[in-house]
Amino acid sequence: MTPLLQVRGIEKRYGARIGCADVEFDLYPGEVMGIVGESGSGKSTLLNCLAGHLKPDAGQVIFDTRADGPVDTVTMSEPARRMLGRTDWAFVHQHARDGLRMNVSAGGNIGERLMAVGARHYGDIRARAVDWLDRVEIAENRVDDRPSAFSGGMQQRLQIARNLVTEPRLVFMDEPTGGLDVSVQARLLDLLRGLVRQMGLSALIVTHDLAVVRLLADRLMVMKDGHVVESGLTDQVLDDPQHAYTQLLVSSVLQV
Amino acid sequence: MSISGEKKSAMIDLSGVAKSFVLNNQGGAVIPVMAGAGLRVAPGECVALTGASGAGKSTLMRMIYGNYRANAGRILVGGTDVARAEPRDIIALRREVLGYVSQFLRVVPRVPTLDVVAEPLLALGVDEEKARVRAAELLARLNIPERLWSLSPTTFSGGEQQRVNIARGFAHDYPALLLDEPTASLDPVNRAVVLELIEAAKARGAAIVGIFHDDAARARVCDREADVSAFTPQAAA
């Protein structure tokens, strides 16, 4: 099986400081990988390099495109990469307002990606928006409301609907449950798990919350000072950590 | 008595398995916990791991599941070497072949019990309706009142959580099963149900490795015992 994403030697520097370096992994279709580490460990830098928001100084991010097979997205033309960002890739921001258009209705937010790839039938676009609102458990009668009238959890679910409407194959998530109430987090986690399963999504999830990765991620990568210090099966890394830093990280979590 | 595991091809086949923990944050202390461990379990066979508390029963079971990393040796489950397999191969193995009933229920909060039990089937691509029917059957059989099915099990009593965990572990007919004290904290009625489930799993050909502190239960469902004390490293301080 061809990996959906092959990451090779990714490095990003900010002057002399290392953002991330020597990152390599393969992600297969349907796999969910968590990236954990403390603030400044380079996990967000890495995610932004992989998603094409930052240009890495070295390395390749090879994506198995539908049309042409594996292509290095770092060297691909910007229009092609942005097109990927609207079709096969999705990016869920920590703060919903970074990923939503706050002055556009929920339906318009969901429909934007469809219109961006050429949908020109209002009735169809609206029907799909309503369908997706339902899938993320937002009442249909909110379709014309602006996200500013939504709760934090609803905004985040709307952001997910907006991203998944074009049925992407790879979803980048940056702290998707960060900043939400614990009870709202749980609902979102359950929703994400269901969508990942139903759509066969692959996902890269950056978080500092080990409980989130245990419930969402098949695999885990632990980062420290810009480097990957340990990776493997999520529960193996969490229950039998090998690296000193991972052991410290795991033992530092407060038990409830 | 059942057939011996030695003759048939084993579903679970361990040899030369070793494990030590390295505590990097405590001066790099190395704690060897197991060496030279071997075990063969044939389809339809149930083997009990025995040994004093701390002898490594749970550790061995977790290594078979891939939860702990083996430092040496081979852990074949249905032909996959868990000690060396890629994460995605272990995930596929857990989805299709290897079930595990642990002592702890770990679920997304607020997910209804029925969905928690149905999830292993959904992960296999079973139709939602069918998966829920199967989940309902198991919950009913394990005497979880129907009014609780729509609630999250996180608020349940210990015994109820244990039964939800068992229902989840038996939802799919795994060819290999790991059972960590499946009858602990159960009343006699439910204990009998669990033992029936184990016997049924054996009858359909599942290879089972279990930890049973309940002697009577062990005697009833297990064909053999494997004493993990034999795998205690000699060099242990």
Add this chain to the structure above:
Amino acid sequence: MTQDYNFAYLDEQTKRMIRRAILKGLAVPGYQVPFASREMPMPYGWGTGGVQVSAATLTPEDTFKVIDQGSDDTTNAVSIRKFFEKTAGVAVTEETEKASVIQTRHRIPEAALREDQILVYQVPIPEPLRFLEPRETETRKMHSLQEYGLMHVKLYEDISQHGAIATAYAYPVRVSDRYVMDPSPIPKFDNPKLEMAAIQLFGAGREQRIYAVPPYTKVVSLDFEDYPFEPTKADHACDLCGAEDSYLDEVILDDAGNRMFVCSDTDYCRSRREAGHVGRLGEEAA
């Protein structure tokens, strides 16, 4: 008096700079060309962009006409016309037919323009994507990559809120299958006329942009398959000249709610009446 000013007020250097922007705009139809907009002796919002384009376009032989919402006699139109009369000494006219350069605010004349005419638009906000995307860096990238899904989001919002595309003016168009362009706040009734024989130049003074549509260029109004573009107007005939094909202004006549509809293009209405056409409330031409 004209010798007190350089021809058409602006210095030659500035006019050359503006002409370069105009030529670039004509070469890349619909593309917003940045230019170094000058301070003009009138406030922003009074057509400083259009005035600069007109200044760079006019020659001493030109005949100049200015309309504001179709009318030649509003303050804005009169003052701009006088400005060029004074600073360029060009001939002026109120007749569309006779003008070689027409500066307009918010209308396209009803009479079809010819190849030897130039229509100069005053533009308040040249960026059609601005409503939804405030970042200039991002809108530029969207233009360069033809990422125009957002334009339809605006139309989607219209339909979802009003049941129809309620955008009645500044209705976005795609020029020559490439750039999405704001045609300035003309009523969407005028959009079909954007495909014309004359050169169309657009100037935005405050925003410092010039863009253009060359003669006979394809200009398509954006829409949805199930909500097609409709160039609407009030469902009346002109009460003065009886025209049924012109864009109408509604005029309230008294406190009793009586009203009349008249052509917004005053020259068009006048020429029809002179030709003997009479509307509901019109009088026979004297």
